[in-house]
Amino acid sequence: MPALPILYSFRRCPYAIRARLALKAAQVPVELREVVLRDKPAAMLAISPKGTVPVLQLPDGQVIQESLEIMTWALGQSDPGGWLAHVEHQAMQGLIATNDGPFKALLDRYKYPERHPAHTATEYRQQAIDLFIADLDRRLSAQAHLLGGQTSLADAAIVPFVRQFAQVDADWFASAPFPALRRWLQAWANSPLFEAVMAKHPAWRPADTPTVF
Template identity: 60%
Template sequence: MSTLPLLFSYRRCPYAIRARLALWQAGLPVQVHEVSLRDKPAELLRLSPKGTVPVLCLPDGMVLEQSLDIMRWALAQHDPDGWLQAAPLEAMLALIAQNDGPFKQLLDRYKYAERHPERTAIEWRDEAVRAHLADLEARLHHQPCLFGPSWSLADMALLPFVRQFAQVDRVWFDATPALPALRAWLQRGLDLPLFAAVMAKPTHQPAPG
């Protein structure tokens, strides 16, 4: 039996992406099982009945069911570039909460606007900009990252969600004059070798159970 932590993941899920970013950054070897969201393995559901990814099972049996918990656990083991020290933790967690709550709801409505016909996709998009992305843009006007000159926990926690937002209508995102600093920040993040590493397509490895 492997003594490595077991990570249930899904390559394109922004929550799973940010968990992998922290694990890879920390240099922690893990056994990754790519999950089919249409056929969730029994072992995943046993460990975490909510059935969403990521889920990290440690060799001692401890189970981390939230992506942010996985990020903080990984960086507590090894944080070579000081992501946890880049800004006061409370400030970073507050920004992440804004992302994971109000912004994620608007992002889902923008991405799946046909399921939310009370507004148009453009209206959902513009509300997401006003509610969250405009603040990120303002932060990035005079500094390369959200809390200063270097990448932080907050940058890496938000990056996959901004990427998902941009991909809904890439032509609009690449052209809008409202978000030039955010666009440059996103591209710098996507160009990181770390990001390329965590997005590499996994070799076929069926999940247990």
């Protein structure tokens, strides 16, 4: 059996979630190695000293250390859902850049306001709404997906972070004035694809039988 790419991952990390979404959607099998962040495996640190997940090691030894690069690599192998088709790539890149940059910074502050005492959690949440969340809801009020009528890389790249935003105060989000965004998030969360990538796996140890994902 040919060697599989090896994916070091952490189940709840939004960057790792989106990498797994793309790999599963592309139908690219990998050996999954679930990481305990407080006890990172030496094999991962040897190929990626920065110690963050996800990390994908290809059979030829190439190491891909960024989640978006893993997503585009996977979809470059196979893109049966057309995630990279029929979208304006500059618009897609801009939306993801806002998510990964200023929105992620506000999300971290909203989650951990005690670490960022300049504002309250409610103020950070409002800043995130003004920057990104309200725009996403407007988009989804007019179309089924973030960039049009079909799923794109942008949807998969952004949904784990919106999920995290929703979970900070689930009661508030359940009644917040963003019904289209809620529907979109719920559709993703209930999809077989998302359920597959969120399955629980034990922490990897070198002696373990490989887990094919």
